[in-house]
Amino acid sequence: MANVLGAEHDLNFKETELCLGLPGGAGGNEVDNSPKNTGKRGFSETVDLKLNLQAKETGMDLNKNLENGSREKPVSAKDPAKPPAKAQVVGWPPVRSYRKNVMANNKSSGEESEKASSAAFVKVSMDGAPYLRKVDLKMYKSYQELSDALAKMFSSFTMGNYGSQGMIDFMNESKLMDLLNSSDYVPTYEDKDGDWMLVGDVPWQMFVDSCKRLRIMKGSEAIGLAPRAMEKCKSRG
Amino acid sequence: MVVRVAMRDGNRRISSEMGTDVDIKKDRRRHLLSDTLSLSFSLIRHTMADQMSDDDESRQSPQSDLDFTSNKARNCIATGSVSGHPEFRLPYPDQVLENVLENVLHFLPSRRDRNAASLVCKSWYRVEALTRSELFIGNCYAVSPTRATSRFPRARALHLKGKPRFADFNLMPPDWGAHFNPWLLSFAKAFPWLEKVYLKRMSVTNDDLATMAESFSGFKDLVLVCCDGFGTSGLAIFVSKCRELRVLDLIESEVADDETDWISCFPECESQLESLIFDCVESPINFEALEKLVARSPSLKKLKLNRHVSIGQLYQLMVQAPQVTHLGTGSFSPLEVDMQDDQEPDYVTAFADCKSLVCLSGFREIVPDYLPAVYPICANLTSLNFSYANITAEQLKPIISNCHKLQVFWVLDSIRDEGLQAVAATCKELRELRVFPVDAREDSDGLVSEVGLQAISEDCRKLQSILYFCQRMTNAAVIAMSKNCPDLAVFRLCIMGRHRPDHVTGEPMDDGFGAIVKNCKKLTRLAVSGLLTDKAFEYIGRYGKLVSTLSVAFAGDSDMGLKYVLEGCPQLKKLEIRDSPFGDAALCSGLHHYYNMRFLWMSSCRVTRQGCQQIACAMARLVVEVIRSADEEDMDDCVETLYMYRSLVGPRNDAPKIVTIL
Numbered sequence: 032m033a034n035v036l037g038a039e040h041d042l043n044f045k046e047t048e049l050c051l052g053l054p055g056g057a058g059g060n061e062v063d064n065s066p067k068n069t070g071k072r073g074f075s076e077t078v079d080l081k082l083n084l085q086a087k088e089t090g091m092d093l094n095k096n097l098e099n100g101s102r103e104k105p106v107s108a109k110d111p112a113k114p115p116a117k118a119q120v121v122g123w124p125p126v127r128s129y130r131k132n133v134m135a136n137n138k139s140s141g142e143e144s145e146k147a148s149s150a151a152f153v154k155v156s157m158d159g160a161p162y163l164r165k166v167d168l169k170m171y172k173s174y175q176e177l178s179d180a181l182a183k184m185f186s187s188f189t190m191g192n193y194g195s196q197g198m199i200d201f202m203n204e205s206k207l208m209d210l211l212n213s214s215d216y217v218p219t220y221e222d223k224d225g226d227w228m229l230v231g232d233v234p235w236q237m238f239v240d241s242c243k244r245l246r247i248m249k250g251s252e253a254i255g256l257a258p259r260a261m262e263k264c265k266s267r268g
Numbered sequence: 269m270v271v272r273v274a275m276r277d278g279n280r281r282i283s284s285e286m287g288t289d290v291d292i293k294k295d296r297r298r299h300l301l302s303d304t305l306s307l308s309f310s311l312i313r314h315t316m317a318d319q320m321s322d323d324d325e326s327r328q329s330p331q332s333d334l335d336f337t338s339n340k341a342r343n344c345i346a347t348g349s350v351s352g353h354p355e356f357r358l359p360y361p362d363q364v365l366e367n368v369l370e371n372v373l374h375f376l377p378s379r380r381d382r383n384a385a386s387l388v389c390k391s392w393y394r395v396e397a398l399t400r401s402e403l404f405i406g407n408c409y410a411v412s413p414t415r416a417t418s419r420f421p422r423a424r425a426l427h428l429k430g431k432p433r434f435a436d437f438n439l440m441p442p443d444w445g446a447h448f449n450p451w452l453l454s455f456a457k458a459f460p461w462l463e464k465v466y467l468k469r470m471s472v473t474n475d476d477l478a479t480m481a482e483s484f485s486g487f488k489d490l491v492l493v494c495c496d497g498f499g500t501s502g503l504a505i506f507v508s509k510c511r512e513l514r515v516l517d518l519i520e521s522e523v524a525d526d527e528t529d530w531i532s533c534f535p536e537c538e539s540q541l542e543s544l545i546f547d548c549v550e551s552p553i554n555f556e557a558l559e560k561l562v563a564r565s566p567s568l569k570k571l572k573l574n575r576h577v578s579i580g581q582l583y584q585l586m587v588q589a590p591q592v593t594h595l596g597t598g599s600f601s602p603l604e605v606d607m608q609d610d611q612e613p614d615y616v617t618a619f620a621d622c623k624s625l626v627c628l629s630g631f632r633e634i635v636p637d638y639l640p641a642v643y644p645i646c647a648n649l650t651s652l653n654f655s656y657a658n659i660t661a662e663q664l665k666p667i668i669s670n671c672h673k674l675q676v677f678w679v680l681d682s683i684r685d686e687g688l689q690a691v692a693a694t695c696k697e698l699r700e701l702r703v704f705p706v707d708a709r710e711d712s713d714g715l716v717s718e719v720g721l722q723a724i725s726e727d728c729r730k731l732q733s734i735l736y737f738c739q740r741m742t743n744a745a746v747i748a749m750s751k752n753c754p755d756l757a758v759f760r761l762c763i764m765g766r767h768r769p770d771h772v773t774g775e776p777m778d779d780g781f782g783a784i785v786k787n788c789k790k791l792t793r794l795a796v797s798g799l800l801t802d803k804a805f806e807y808i809g810r811y812g813k814l815v816s817t818l819s820v821a822f823a824g825d826s827d828m829g830l831k832y833v834l835e836g837c838p839q840l841k842k843l844e845i846r847d848s849p850f851g852d853a854a855l856c857s858g859l860h861h862y863y864n865m866r867f868l869w870m871s872s873c874r875v876t877r878q879g880c881q882q883i884a885c886a887m888a889r890l891v892v893e894v895i896r897s898a899d900e901e902d903m904d905d906c907v908e909t910l911y912m913y914r915s916l917v918g919p920r921n922d923a924p925k926i927v928t929i930l
Binding site for chain 2: 119120121122123124125126127128129130131133134137152154162163164165
C-alpha cells in the first residue's frame with residue numbers, strides 16, 4: 032500500500048523504504064556496485080569465501096566420486112540446486128588472484144570503457160592554428176552544439192561570424208555560397224570513404240558515424256568541396 | 269668449462285700469453301688440477317723471475333681478502349710472496365692451489381657448477397664457499413639462516429623462495445609462513461655489505477623493509493615477486509634510506525595501500541635507479557614526484573608503471589626517459605579531463621624516440637584507439653605483454669604484424685585463434701608464449717582452441733615455453749606441437765573445464781601429453797590437464813627423463829599413476845598434485861627419491877594421515893606438513909593438504925595452528 036501511495040505521489044517511498052534483502056536485490060535499493068570496481072580485496076575475499084564453502088562440498092563430492100571409480104564430472108557441476116557460481120572450485124583454473132581481480136575490474140569498468148572506446152574521437156585541425164584538438168562527437172547532439180564547441184575551442188583564431196551561423200545553415204544554398212566566398216572559416220570533414228566533405232550535409236547521426244576527422248579551413252579553399260554539397264542539397268530537394 | 273688462469277702480480281698481469289687454459293669440469297679431481305697448474309706455473313715462475321726487476325711503480329701490495337670491489341681482479345699470489353721483492357719465493361703448493369682456485373671459481377657463476385665443485389674435497393668446499401657471492405635458497409625452510417651465513421661468509425646477494433606455487437591459488441592458509449624476518453635478522457648481522465635481495469613468495473613486513481634499509485648501507489637491488497605483508501609505508505621508509513638503490517622491482521606482489529606517498533620519499537639528489545617496477549601496486553601515486561624522479565635518474569632503463577598512470581602522463585615520462593629498454597605503460601588510457609581541453613600529445617614520436625625499447629607491457633585499462641602509437645617500436649620488440657589488454661584479433665594484427673623479432677609474447681585469449689594465427693604468421697623467433705583467459709572460470713566460453721595451438725606450432729618452430737589456457741583441445745594438436753617444436757622445455761596446457769577429453773575424438777588426452785614427453789627431449793617442466801588416465805603418467809614416467817617440475821590436477825585413475833612418475837623421473841624436483849586419486853601406496857613408492865626433491869605437494873588426494881606418518885618416520889630429513897581444511901573435521905582420515913620438503917633444519921616453529929608437522 033505504502034509503495035503504491037509513494038509511487039503515485041512521487042514521494043520516492045521505495046527508495047527510502049527500509050527492508051531486508053540482498054544487496055542489489057529485491058529491496059529495490061540501488062546499491063552501488065562500486066566495491067567491485069575498486070578492486071579492493073574485500074569483495075574478492077567475500078567471493079572466495081562463498082566459493083570456499085561450495086568448494087568444500089565439491090571437494091568431498093569429488094573424493095566420493097573418485098572412490099566410486101567413476102570418471103563422471105562432480106555432481107555439483109550440474110547440480111541445479113546450487114547458486115550460479117556452483118561449479119567453481121577453489122584455485123581452479125590456476126590463475127593468480129591478482130590477475131583474476133584485474134580482469135574482473137576491467138570487465139566491470141569495461142562497460143564504461145566500452146562507452147569510452149565507442150566514443151567518437153576525431154582530430155580537429157584548423158588552418159593556421161599551431162596545434163590539433165580532439166573532440167568526442169558523441170558528446171554533442173546536433174551540429175549546433177558541435178559548432179559552438181568548435182568555436183569556443185578555436186575562438187582565438189576565428190574571425191567573423193562563423194560561430195553564430197551554425198552549420199544547419201549550410202542546407203541553404205545561397206547562404207552556403209556566401210559563406211564559401213567569404214574568408215570565414217568553414218568546417219569540413221573526412222568521411223569513411225576518405226572523401227572531404229562540408230560539414231552539415233548529412234543528418235547528424237550519420238555524420239557522427241562517418242566522420243573520421245575534422246578540418247576547419249578557409250571558406251575560399253572549401254569551394255572545391257561545394258559542388259558535392261550542392262548536389263546533395265539538390266538531391267534532397 | 270674452460271677457464272683461463274693467469275698469474276697476477278698485484279694488479280699487473282704478467283702477460284696474457286703466460287696464462288693457461290684449464291677445463292675445470294674435466295680436471296675436477298684435485299690432484300689432476302694441481303698437477304696441471306703446477307706444470308703451467310713452473311713455466312710462469314721462470315718468466316716472472318726475469319720480469320721481477322722491472323717496473324717497481326706498478327707493483328702494489330696484495331689486495332686484502334676483504335676487498336669486495338672486484339671479484340675478478342684478485343691477487344693470486346699467496347702470503348709472503350711478491351710485494352716488492354725481486355726474488356720470487358715459492359709459496360706452499362696448497363696455498364697456491366687454494367688461491368688459484370679462488371680466482372678460478374670467481375668465474376663460476378652457475379650454482380649447479382659450484383655445488384658440484386664443492387663436493388670434490390674439503391679444500392674445494394672451503395674455497396667454493398668463500399667465493400660464492402650469490403646465495404640461492406629454493407626453500408626458505410630447507411636450511412637455517414645461520415647455516416647459510418656461516419658457510420658462505422662473503423655472500424653479497426640473496427635469492428630466497430618461500431611458499432610453493434599452489435599458494436598463489438588460495439590453496440594455502442594466508443598465515444602459513446615463509447617469513448623473511450628471521451633471514452633478514454641473520455643476514456643483517458652477518459653481511460652488512462649485502463647488496464641484493466630477491467624474494468619469491470615470501471612474507472615481508474613494513475618493519476622488514478625498514479630494517480633492510482637501515483642494516484645494509486650499500487644496498488642496491490630489491491626484487492619482490494609474489495610477496496605480501498607490506499605496504500606503501502614500508503616502501504616509503506625503504507626508498508628514503510637506500511641511497512644507492514639501483515633496482516626496485518615489485519612484481520605481482522600484494523602491496524597494501526597505507527596511503528603513503530612513497531614516490532616522494534626517494535632522495536632528492538641524482539639517483540642511480542636503473543629499474544623501477546611497480547605495476548602491481550594498486551594505489552595511486554604522486555605523478556609529479558614520479559616525473560621528477562625519472563628526470564633525475566639518467567640510468568633508468570626499466571620503468572613499469574601502475575594503472576594509475578594515464579597515457580598522457582606516460583607521454584611525459586617517456587619524453588624524460590627515452591633511453592628506457594623495458595616499459596610498462598600503465599593504464600594506456602586517457603584521463604577524462606585530458607581529452608577535451610588539452611592538445612593531443614604526439615605519442616607516436618614519443619615511442620619512436622625510444623630507440624632502445626625492447627620490452628613492452630602494461631596496457632592495464634587500454635583504450636585501443638591509442639594502440640597505433642606503438643607502431644614505431646614494434647620492429648625492435650623482443651618482449652610484448654598484452655596479458656591485461658582485452659583486445660581483439662583485429663586490434664592486434666597491425667601491431668603483431670611488425671613484431672618480427674618478438675621472442676616473448678603474453679596475451680589474453682580475447683584475440684582468439686585468429687589472433688594466434690596472426691602471431692604465428694609473423695613471429696618466427698617466438699620462444700615463449702602465454703595465453704591467459706579473459707574469463708578464468710571453468711565453464712566460461714573458450715576463446716582459443718586447438719586451432720590456435722596448431723597454428724603456433726607450425727610457424728613458431730623455436731618455441732621453448734608455452735602456457736595455454738583453453739576449453740577445447742585435441743590430442744592431434746598437442747602431438748603436432750611435440751613434433752614441430754623440438755626445443756620445447758616448458759609445456760603447460762590448462763584445459764579449464766575439468767576432465768575434458770579430446771573434443772573431437774572423445775578420447776582422454778593421454779596420447780597428446782605422451783607425445784610431448786616422448787618427442788620433446790629437452791622438456792623440464794610439464795603441467796597436464798583434461799581427461800587423463802594412468803596411461804598418461806606411464807608415458808611421463810617412461811619418457812620424461814629430464815622433467816623436474818610436474819603439475820597435476822584432476823587426473824589419473826589410481827596409485828599407479830603417481831608410482832610411474834616417482835619411479836620413472838629421476839630429475840623430478842617439484843611435484844604438485846591436486847584432486848587426483850593417489851593414495852598412501854603411491855606416496856610410499858617415492859621414498860627413494862624424496863631427498864632429491866625440493867618438495868611434494870598433494871591436496872585433495874587420497875593420502876591418509878597414517879600414510880604421511882609413515883613417510884615422516886621413514887625419512888628423518890623430510891619435513892612433512894599436513895594442512896587441515898578450514899573446518900576441523902577429518903573426512904575419512906584423508907589429509908586435505910600434504911606439503912613435504914627436505915630440510916636440514918627439521919620442523920619449523922612458526923607454523924600456524926592449522927598446520928601439523930608430523
